[in-house]
Amino acid sequence: LLEDDFQFILCEGCRQESSNLKLLTCLHTLCLSCLSKNKPIQQCPVCQTATSQTSGIPDMDNLLFTSLQARLKVYKEIVDGVDLFCDNCKKAGEFWCSECEEFLCTKCFEAHQRYLKRESHKAKRVMDIRAGSAKDFLEGTGRTGNLFCSNPNHKSQTV
Incomplete structure (x- = not known):
C-alpha cells in the first residue's frame, strides 16, 4: 500500500494504482477501467463537469x-x-x-x-x-x- 502522503496518485474512481491514468479536462485523474464504465464520456464521474471529449477515452495521460x-x-x-x-x-x-x-x-x-x-x-x-x-x-x-x-x-x- 502507498503511504498516506501518496494517496493522491491513485485513480480517483476506484482508488487503485493504475499504469494507465488519464487526465480529464477538469483535472481529475481516472484509470481506463473506471472511464470505460462511463462510455461515452460526456462528464467527469467525480465532479460531473462536462468534458470536451464527446466520445471515447481521453487521450491525455497523467x-x-x-x-x-x-x-x-x-x-x-x-x-x-x-x-x-x-x-x-x-x-x-x-x-x-x-x-x-x-x-x-x-x-x-x-x-x-x-x-x-x-x-x-x-x-x-x-x-x-x-x-x-x-x-x-x-x-x-x-x-x-x-x-x-x-x-x-x-x-x-x-x-
Whole structure:
C-alpha cells in the first residue's frame, strides 16, 4: 500500500494504482477501467463537469502520476528487499543511481563514481534508502527530464 502522503496518485474512481491514468479536462485523474464504465464520456464521474471529449477515452495521460508511481515502485522494491541485482553485472545491488535508474554492485558503483561523478550522478546506498522515507527517495529522483510525452508522434520529446 502507498503511504498516506501518496494517496493522491491513485485513480480517483476506484482508488487503485493504475499504469494507465488519464487526465480529464477538469483535472481529475481516472484509470481506463473506471472511464470505460462511463462510455461515452460526456462528464467527469467525480465532479460531473462536462468534458470536451464527446466520445471515447481521453487521450491525455497523467504523466506526473505515472512517473511518481514508477519511482515509488522502485522504492517499494528497495524497502521490501526484493532481489536487487546490479544492472551491469547481475551481482547484489548495493547502490541505486537515480540519474541512470540502475542498481549497482560495489565494483560497478566505484566505476560509476569515477566516470559519472562529474556529471552529478549521485548513487545512494540501498541501506540508506531503506532507512529513509519515500519522500526522501523521491526528492533524490525529482527530475522532470524523465517525463516523455505519451503521444507516439512526440516519442523523444520531454515534457
